[in-house]
Amino acid sequence: MQCDEARILPRTPMPSQANAPLPTGFQLDQYRIDRQLSLGGFSIVYLAYDEDDTPVAIKEYLPNSLAIRQEGQLEPQVPDDNLPAFRYGMKCFFEEGRSLARLMHPNVVRVMNFFRANGTVYMVMQFERGRTLHDYIHRHKGEVSERFIRGVFTRMLNGLREVHAHKLLHLDIKPSNIYLRNDGTPVLLDFGAARQTLMSDQPMLKPMYTPGFASPEQLGNREALGPWSDIYSVGASLYACIEGTAPPRSDERQQKDTLQPTTRTHTGRYSAQLLETIDWCLQLDPLKRPQSVYSLQKALMRREAGEAMPAGWFADIGTKLRSFIGRT
C-alpha cells in the first residue's frame, strides 16, 4: 500500500474550518463520547468510555480538506468529486490500524478495536493519562534535566525498536507524538506515517512529515530511508528538549547548514556525552548517524559518573531485535 499525499488533495475546495466533533454523551457503537482531545488535519481524537466505563481514546477519520461535518450532523458530507480521495485516505487510515495492530509493546500505543460508523471509520486505542513531550518541553523550557531526557528516550526507544523489528518505520517521531504517562513512562503515538514498510520496494509514499523533525532523506532521496531516518527524528526531538525548539529543516540544512553542534552551544548544561549523542543523530549523512536504535540506546545508557541508570529502562535486547542485514 502506498499512501501518496498528493492523492488526498481535494477536487472540490472546502472551507478550511474545523469539523464539528461528535457531541458529548453521543453513543458511538459501544462507546460513549466524553470530549474531544485533539483535532488534526486528518482526524479527530476523542476521550470516550466503553460499556464497563473504561476510558478509551477514539480516533475518527475525518480529513478536513475532503469532508465537512457541520454542527448537529453525524455523517460528514463528502462532495462526489472528493469521494475517490476520501476513500483513498481511508486506506491510509487502515494502514495506521494495521501497523498498530501488529505491535504489542508497553511503549507503543495499543489499538483495541476498529469499526465503521457515520459514513467513516474509527480506531479505538487504550486511553493514556498524561501529556505529550511537546507540552512538557514547553512547560519546562530551558530546564529539562539530563536524567529526564535519558530516561524518557531510552524507554521510548524500546518501543521504536519494536516498530523496526516489524519492518516498519515510524517517520513522524516528534515531541507531540511522544506521550508521557503520568508515571513518567513514554508511549509512541500517531502511526499515521508508519505506512512505509522497511522492505517495501514500492514507489515511496509521502507521509505527513513535520519539517524540522524529518530527516533529509524523507524530504529528498527517499530510497535512503531506513531506521536511521527515525533516528534523525529522535535526534531532533532530543535537540528540542534542550533547545526548546526544533532544529532547522534538514533540507535547508543541506543547502546551508546553520545548525550549531550542541557540543558547542550547550556545554556545561549537559554532559558532553549526551550532546555528542544528539549531534551524532543529527548528522545529515545517514551513514554517519547511529545505524540502529540499539546503538543509540547504548549511547544513551552510557553511565555518567555518579549517575546510575535503572537497568529496567532497557528492555532485553535478545528477544525482539532482528537484524536488517540484507535489506537496504
Place this chain on the structure above:
Amino acid sequence: MKFTIYQESRIGRRKSNQDRIAYCYSRDALLLVLADGMGGHLHGEVAAQIAVQFVTQAFQREARPLLHDPAMFLSRALTNAHNAILDYAFDKDLREAPRTTVVTCVIQDGHAHWAHAGDSRLYLLRGGRIAAQTRDHSRVQLMLDQGLLDAESAAHHPGRNRIYSCLGGSHPPQVEFSARIVLRDNDTLALCSDGLWGPLGDEGVLRGLSDPFVQEAVPRMLDHAEQRAGATCDNLSLIALRWHDDSAPQPGDSVSTQTMAMNDFTTQLETFEQSRSPATALDLTDDEIERAIAEINSAIQKFSK
C-alpha cells in the same frame, strides 16, 4: 542497446493463469522477469504478481539509466519480493504464505546477469547450442545430478514438480546467481515456465528458437507445447530476446534504446483476468472496507494474547 524481444503467456487447460511475465528497459539497462505461482497453494497468482511487480518497480527506480550493481540489485529485489509475499500473507491472515518460482535477468554494458529460484528456466542459446542454462531447484534435478535418474525417466518422474526453493512459503529462498556473462551478437535468451520446457524439452526449446524471428518463434513454440501437453496442459510462458551488437544493422522489429531519454522506461507487464494485486487496487469498495476492518480486528485479536 539493440535487441528484439517477444513474450507471451497462456493459460493452458487450467482454470487460471498463475504465470506472470514482464520486461522493462531504460536507455542502458534491460530487465526480464518470469514467475510461476504455485498452483497447489493458495493465492499462487498473487505471489507471482507481487514478485514480478516488485522486481520491475525496483528496476524502474534504480536503473537510471544504469543499475549501480546488477548482482546486488537482483539479490535485493528478490529478497524484497520474498518479504512482500510474506507480508501479504500476514496481512491477509493466511495460514501459509503463497509461493512462486522466479527467474530474472538483467542486461547492461553488454553483460547478462541472472538469478532464479525454483524450476522456471533461463536458456542462453548461441551458435545453435545451449551455451548456458539454469539448474532447476527440484528434487528430480538433484537425483539427476547424483546419477540416480536419467533424463528420460526424469521427464516422467511423478515428483518432477517438487521444488525446494521459491519465493514466499515458509523457508527463505535459495536464490542462485549466474556469473557475469558477455553477450554476443545474435545470442538468444529465453525465460520460460515448466509449462513450456516440460513438453518441449531442451531440444525443443533450442530448435524452436533457431528461428531468426523471435516474434514468430514464441507463439509457435507455445502452440507446440500445448499440443504435446494435451488435456492437462499447465500454464505456459516464454520471454525470448535476441541480442544485437550496437554496430549490427537494425533488424526490422528490433528495439534500439539509443534515442531514449535518461530517465525513460518502457515496460511490458502481462496481467490477466483480475490480477488485482494489493499494491495496485486503488479504489475501495464497501466490501473492501469491511474486509480491511475485519483483518485489522483479527490482527488485534491475534496479537493481544
